[in-house]
Amino acid sequence: MNDTNQELKFFWVVALRPEANALIQKFNLKSFSNHLNFPIYINRKNGHALVISGVGSIKSAVATMYLNNTFKPGQFVAWINIGIAGHFQGPVGTLFQAIKVVNNDNGKSFFPGLRFSKLAEPAELCTVSSPENEFTLPVLYDMEAAGFCEIAPSLSCNELTFVMKIVSDTSEHSQSLVTKKMIADLFKKNSSIIDNLLQAIVKIVDRERARLEDSIEMDGIMGSLHFTETNRLRFRKIYKKWWCLFPNESLVDRAQKASSAKDLMQSMELDIASEAQSWKLK
Amino acid sequence: MIETVFVESQIIDHPITERVLSRLPNADVLNINRYQEMFNKRQQNFRLQKEKPALILAKKHDNFVLPAPPGFGMGSQKNFYFSHMYNCIYDCRYCFLQGMYSSANYLLFVNFEDFFRSISETIQNNAGSSLTFFSGYDCDSLAFEKITTFAEHTLRFFKRHPEVEFELRTKSVNIKPLLDLEPISNCVVAFSLSPESVADVLDKKAPRVKRRIRAIKELTKSGWFIGLRLDPLIFCENWRGLYSELIEDIMTDLEIRNLHSVSFGPLRYPKKMYNTIAALYPEEKLFAFPMQTTGQLVSYGPEIENEMANYIQDELKKYLGTDRIFQCLI
Ligand code: SF4
Numbered sequence: 259m260n261d262t263n264q265e266l267k268f269f270w271v272v273a274l275r276p277e278a279n280a281l282i283q284k285f286n287l288k289s290f291s292n293h294l295n296f297p298i299y300i301n302r303k304n305g306h307a308l309v310i311s312g313v314g315s316i317k318s319a320v321a322t323m324y325l326n327n328t329f330k331p332g333q334f335v336a337w338i339n340i341g342i343a344g345h346f347q348g349p350v351g352t353l354f355q356a357i358k359v360v361n362n363d364n365g366k367s368f369f370p371g372l373r374f375s376k377l378a379e380p381a382e383l384c385t386v387s388s389p390e391n392e393f394t395l396p397v398l399y400d401m402e403a404a405g406f407c408e409i410a411p412s413l414s415c416n417e418l419t420f421v422m423k424i425v426s427d428t429s430e431h432s433q434s435l436v437t438k439k440m441i442a443d444l445f446k447k448n449s450s451i452i453d454n455l456l457q458a459i460v461k462i463v464d465r466e467r468a469r470l471e472d473s474i475e476m477d478g479i480m481g482s483l484h485f486t487e488t489n490r491l492r493f494r495k496i497y498k499k500w501w502c503l504f505p506n507e508s509l510v511d512r513a514q515k516a517s518s519a520k521d522l523m524q525s526m527e528l529d530i531a532s533e534a535q536s537w538k539l540k
Numbered sequence: 541m542i543e544t545v546f547v548e549s550q551i552i553d554h555p556i557t558e559r560v561l562s563r564l565p566n567a568d569v570l571n572i573n574r575y576q577e578m579f580n581k582r583q584q585n586f587r588l589q590k591e592k593p594a595l596i597l598a599k600k601h602d603n604f605v606l607p608a609p610p611g612f613g614m615g616s617q618k619n620f621y622f623s624h625m626y627n628c629i630y631d632c633r634y635c636f637l638q639g640m641y642s643s644a645n646y647l648l649f650v651n652f653e654d655f656f657r658s659i660s661e662t663i664q665n666n667a668g669s670s671l672t673f674f675s676g677y678d679c680d681s682l683a684f685e686k687i688t689t690f691a692e693h694t695l696r697f698f699k700r701h702p703e704v705e706f707e708l709r710t711k712s713v714n715i716k717p718l719l720d721l722e723p724i725s726n727c728v729v730a731f732s733l734s735p736e737s738v739a740d741v742l743d744k745k746a747p748r749v750k751r752r753i754r755a756i757k758e759l760t761k762s763g764w765f766i767g768l769r770l771d772p773l774i775f776c777e778n779w780r781g782l783y784s785e786l787i788e789d790i791m792t793d794l795e796i797r798n799l800h801s802v803s804f805g806p807l808r809y810p811k812k813m814y815n816t817i818a819a820l821y822p823e824e825k826l827f828a829f830p831m832q833t834t835g836q837l838v839s840y841g842p843e844i845e846n847e848m849a850n851y852i853q854d855e856l857k858k859y860l861g862t863d864r865i866f867q868c869l870i
Binding site for chain 1: 543544546568570572573577578581583584585587588589591592594737738741742774775776777820822823824825826827828829830
């Protein structure tokens with residue numbers, strides 16, 4: 259993984275500039291690039307990156323991919339699609355976590371994210387290709403989430419893909435009344451809920467990172483000795499086992515003295531084998 | 541416990557669905573078309589999902605009863621298994637379900653009636669052979685009983701079929717539904733057990749071994765036939781002492797005549813499954829052991845397997861005859 263991107267943990271995909279502005283302000287994001295009509299903002303210190311996709315499912319999918327290609331983060335970051343949405347009932351201002359997303363065009367469904375029903379109300383969401391005013395079903399309506407869900411789980415995993423929507427319009431409160439100021443207010447109103455969700459999400463991100471990421475020592479050794487691609491994979495596996503048994507020991511000295519990567523791996527395997535007869539499960 | 545239930549629209553009115561939902565009044569309930577759209581999705585993270593599994597209620601359409609793999613069974617001519625549920629509320633670290641399904645959500649098939657119809661057909665089609673049916677291969681048969689009432693339904697069904705044997709495999713100590721019934725002579729309640737200190741590390745969320753042993757003794761006292769499943773055998777420091785102690789703890793004061801069978805089996809995985817599970821829990825010492833890979837199978841290797849099998853067998857023979865001791869080799 260690219261060193262400079264290690265601190266990015268949250269990858270936001272939003273459709274509208276006013277939605278983005280609320281987050282840019284909240285997380286003190288700075289402009290990173292503005293190509294292909296997908297402006298990107300980041301703050302490496304607090305780990306946030308954001309892309310503005312524009313309206314529509316396809317744009318949301320492409321922007322998600324674009325943000326991923328720009329930073330190539332690991333499989334342990336959170337992807338979050340947040341924005342305003344219509345709801346059959348409301349009330350306006352409620353933040354929902356969409357735990358089922360249906361693409362109205364093709365009927366395909368997605369079940370994104372670990373569910374945080376104690377922090378945000380769960381709901382079903384229907385992604386439509388033109389603005390919805392009828393609200394015929396008891397669900398949320400948006401125009402992006404299905405496209406986002408088509409891509410994001412493959413970049414990280416389904417459980418780290420989140421869709422959050424704030425109700426901006428209902429059958430009683432028409433979409434035409436939604437203004438930039440109102441969007442800013444809706445985000446402000448839900449600021450602490452968003453913070454709570456992020457606190458829960460970052461715990462999972464950190465755990466997954468610890469599980470999946472190569473350690474600095476592992477990286478260093480792979481940089482200092484010559485490993486074939488196959489040996490690299492083998493080393494990762496052996497290293498994880500070795501580290502599990504000897505968490506307080508370092509391999510650096512041994513790696514420096516080893517005549518080859520193969521030598522080093524053999525000595526690690528011997529260490530592991532020597533523990534076998536008195537194997538401790540804890 | 542369960543915060544979210546997804547229900548296939550076609551079984552929303554099924555009596556078992558209604559019962560399950562009535563047991564989970566605070567859960568959010570969402571409709572789905574077919575369970576596969578959720579359960580079989582790729583890119584799911586089993587480990588994360590296991591922290592907060594949802595319950596999926598669905599209808600099973602085929603393959604209700606399947607032949608058990610060769611090497612599985614306690615002496616019947618033919619062995620079958622059926623799975624009304626995929627995944628388990630416990631979280632045993634060695635459990636093969638972790639590598640079998642991409643989802644950790646609980647999938648419950650509510651159309652028990654179709655399972656029973658299919659079991660009846662299997663019995664008819666195999667008249668003249670001794671048959672055993674196993675439940676608890678893809679889940680724990682009893683752990684979810686308060687919500688599903690599956691065991692109760694199934695035991696009543698097999699009571700009407702004394703010509704075949706039924707084994708209900710569990711680690712649950714929720715034996716009240718069994719104690720409320722008259723013991724059924726062709727039904728065996730089989731408990732999976734490991735030494736206490738091994739289970740304390742590996743049988744996460746499952747009842748402690750002491751409680752399981754207590755439940756076993758209570759059931760035998762009330763007349764139920766019990767099976768002991770020392771499976772998988774876990775190799776660790778002082779394993780001989782630990783297994784001897786476990787066997788002694790179980791056998792002391794046990795109504796031995798109600799002990800139907802004891803089986804034991806090695807820790808083995810298909811290679812791909814082992815790699816999947818080991819990658820889910822790289823910090824787990826169980827998967828740091830220098831396992832042997834032979835063809836597509838990962839195991840402790842024949843030396844350890846045989847040593848453990850011989851030892852366990854000898855220990856068991858101190859308490860019961862070889863006709864009730866079985867080695868399971870799948
Ligand atoms: S009780 Fe059985 S099915 Fe459940 S987690 Fe443990 S090994 Fe798996």
